[in-house]
Amino acid sequence: MSTATNTDWQTRPAPATAQDWIARAGEVAAVLATDAAARDHAGATPYAEVQLLKDAGLVTLLGPAEHGGGGQDWTTAYRVVREIAKGDGSIGQLLGYHYLWFWAARLVGTREQWEHVETDATRNRWFFGGAVNPRDKDVLVTEDGDDLVYTGRKSFSTGSKVSDVTVLEGVLEGTDQHVFAIVPSDSEGLTFHDDWDNIGQRLTESGGVTLDGVRTPWSSAAGYVDKVFRPRVYNTLNVPTIQLVFVNFYLGIAGGALETAATYTREKSRSWLHGGFERAVDEPYVIDTYGDLTAKLWAAEALADAVAAEGQKLHDDPDAVTEKTRGDFEVRVAAVKARATDVALEVSHRIFEVTGARSTATSEGLDRFWRNVRTHTLHDPVAYKRREVGRWVLEGELPEPTWYS
Numbered sequence: 001m002s003t004a005t006n007t008d009w010q011t012r013p014a015p016a017t018a019q020d021w022i023a024r025a026g027e028v029a030a031v032l033a034t035d036a037a038a039r040d041h042a043g044a045t046p047y048a049e050v051q052l053l054k055d056a057g058l059v060t061l062l063g064p065a066e067h068g069g070g071g072q073d074w075t076t077a078y079r080v081v082r083e084i085a086k087g088d089g090s091i092g093q094l095l096g097y098h099y100l101w102f103w104a105a106r107l108v109g110t111r112e113q114w115e116h117v118e119t120d121a122t123r124n125r126w127f128f129g130g131a132v133n134p135r136d137k138d139v140l141v142t143e144d145g146d147d148l149v150y151t152g153r154k155s156f157s158t159g160s161k162v163s164d165v166t167v168l169e170g171v172l173e174g175t176d177q178h179v180f181a182i183v184p185s186d187s188e189g190l191t192f193h194d195d196w197d198n199i200g201q202r203l204t205e206s207g208g209v210t211l212d213g214v215r216t217p218w219s220s221a222a223g224y225v226d227k228v229f230r231p232r233v234y235n236t237l238n239v240p241t242i243q244l245v246f247v248n249f250y251l252g253i254a255g256g257a258l259e260t261a262a263t264y265t266r267e268k269s270r271s272w273l274h275g276g277f278e279r280a281v282d283e284p285y286v287i288d289t290y291g292d293l294t295a296k297l298w299a300a301e302a303l304a305d306a307v308a309a310e311g312q313k314l315h316d317d318p319d320a321v322t323e324k325t326r327g328d329f330e331v332r333v334a335a336v337k338a339r340a341t342d343v344a345l346e347v348s349h350r351i352f353e354v355t356g357a358r359s360t361a362t363s364e365g366l367d368r369f370w371r372n373v374r375t376h377t378l379h380d381p382v383a384y385k386r387r388e389v390g391r392w393v394l395e396g397e398l399p400e401p402t403w404y405s
Helices: 018-033 036-042 047-055 074-087 089-108 111-124 233-267 284-316 323-354 367-376 382-395
Strands: 128-131 140-144 147-154 165-172 178-184 190-192 209-217
Touching: 018 047, 018 074, 018 233, 036 367, 047 089, 074 089, 074 233, 074 284, 089 111, 089 128, 089 178, 089 233, 089 367, 147 165, 147 178, 165 209, 178 209, 233 284, 233 323, 233 367, 284 323, 323 367, 323 382
Parallel strands: 128 165, 140 165
Antiparallel strands: 140 147, 147 209, 165 178, 190 209
16 A cells, blocks of 8 residues: 555545545545555555545545534545546445445434444444345344344455445345344454455455354344334335446546556657657547547546436435336436446557557556456446336336346
C-alpha cells in the first residue's frame, strides 16, 4: 500500500456536501492509483486499503450525521464508489458492497433494528462483508432457545477477512423464510477461506466461507417481530440497488482505464513510423479513439446518474414503493447495467489500440482494467438484463423480483 500521507483527513473538517464527499473520494482514489498495479500483482489482503477508507471517513458516508456519519444518500454513494474504482477496481467493489450491507438493515429490518445498527456501525466505523450467494445451497438456520444458529457454506463472501461484521443469510429450518442477521466477523464458527483466485478483482476478498454453528440472538433477525417477518415491497429493492453499485464501479474502472491510458499515450507512446506524425497524440486515429471512448463513457455515466436519482425517490419514501414503481425502476437499472457492461468492456480493451505494444508490459498493469471488468460483469448474464428491458417495451411486463432481477 502506498505510504502517501493521509493523516490530514482525520484533522480536517468532514466533507459537508455531496460534492465535497465525491472530491474526498477522488483524493483517496489518487492514493490508491499510485501503486494499484503492484498491489494487484501481489494480491495481498487489503487491510491497509480498507483502513484508508476508514481514515478518509468514506465507510460512514451513509451513516447518520448525529453519530459522525456523512448523512448522504445513494446518489452520492454511487458517485463515491465510481471515484474509488477509478483508482482501484477491487477497492471500489469492496466499498460498494460495504454500503450495500450497511444499508441491509434499513432494507429489511424494523426501524428499531436499523437505527441501532446504523448508530453502532457509524460510531465504530465498521466495515461490512456479506456471506450471501443465492447460487449456492441455502444456509440452514435452526432455533436454539432465544438464539438462531447458522450452518452451511457459501462460495463467495466479499469483504471476508477485512470486514468487522458480516451479514449472514439463511433459511429457517422447516420453512421457506429467509433470515438476515449481522454478526461480528470474528464470531466462533465463522471461517473465511483463502480460495479467491480469479483473473480480476483480486483484492476483493471474495473467497468462500464456512458457517459451523454461528450463533446470533433471535432479536438480530432483520425484519422479524416476535419471530414473524414483517414484509414490505421496499424489501425487494435489494437487487436494483446492488446492480447500480455494479454499474458504478464498472464505469469507475473504465474511467480509470481511460485516464491511465491517456497519460501513457502522452508520456510514453511512440507514433507509428509510417504515420507521418512525430507524436502519438497527433495521430488522427488516436484522437478519434479517445474521443469515441470518452463520449460513450460520459453517456453511460449520465444515464447512471439519472437512474440513481430515480431510485433515490423510492428510498426517500420506502412505504410508498409499489410493485409497479419497483418494477419500472428495475427496468431502468437493467438498461444501464447493460450499457455500463458494454462500455466498460470496450474501453478497457480498446485502450491498447492507442497505447501501443509496449503498454502490454506487466509493469504497466494496463491489463488489470479489462480483467477487473471482465471478471465481475459475469456476475449475472447481461442478456437477461436486455430481456427485462425488451419485455417491458413490448408487453409492459414488469420484472419479477428475484435474487437477480
